[in-house]
Amino acid sequence: MSNVFELFWQMMVGFVSAFIRLIWKPSAKSIHGETALVTGAGHGLGRLLCIRLAKLGAKIVAxxxxxxxxxETVEILKxxxxxxxxxxxxxxxxxxxHRLASKVRDEVGDVTMLINNAGIIYPTDILSLTEEMISNTFRVNVISHFLLIKEFLSNMKRKNHGHIFAIxxxxxxxxxxFLTDYSASKHAVVGLMEGLRNELKRQKLNGINLTCVCPSFVSTGMVQNPRARLGLVPVLTPEYTVxxxxxxxxxxxxxxTLPSATFQRVVRDLVPDSVMDALQAYVRAEVDLIDNADE
Known part of the structure; x- marks a missing residue:
């Protein structure tokens, strides 16, 4: 019975803490002197993330x-x-x-911030997706996250210090x-980050933090003409997103979530499928489709 009371107490503390954070945002930590490895650093969000983190004093591995x-990104930073x-x-x-991780450890040092940003997308119907497209999507959008985490997490765990970030x-x-492989890969990223966060909590490694950002459409050029009825799914600028x-x-x-929509997952779990179907049909979030995709 004591375990039940402890659970309820922890839940109450969690709800109260979350409410307080809505009113009083926690202070920002310093990342001066951290080493941040950023994937997809050559353009779009990746380049802007590099610039922003470098301004805050982080050493960047692009x-x-x-x-x-x-x-070009490296030269801009320098x-x-x-x-x-x-x-x-x-x-x-x-x-x-694996070769990258070995070289970075030898030439730069320990990575203390892993920024998994790189991604690819093939906006088309599922029957038009080739096996290569599906494989590319999952290798870049998901499997690279696993491999990079496995390469750099051990050192973070030894020091109980680090940050893993995913777009x-x-x-x-x-x-x-028309984004079935992309959607599946991004669901996998959210699941990976949630699972890893819980794993680290179980291991009492509270010095390793995780951040998973879920933006709506971002005008980086990855897709053409992103849109939704009445602007209900806004197109974000890269600067705002970063x-x-x-x-x-x-x-x-x-x-x-960007823009903030913390209720989104709750709504998805609570409302009937027919209601979600009606909402999605009305909002009609979509992009221009492709016939032949290049990475």
Missing amino acids: VDVNEEANQ QNGGIAFGYTVDLRKAEEI ASYAGLIGNA NKSVEALLRNEFLV
């Missing part, structure tokens, strides 16, 4: 499949007084990820039509 674009290293890596290939998506909370993402990271927030 990772991208596009060597030229990634080097020109602004930052410390940055660039590595060209195809995240679809496990052997390249997921609204599509990781509610599946999108500012809110870094703010969440600095405050050690876990699951963050």
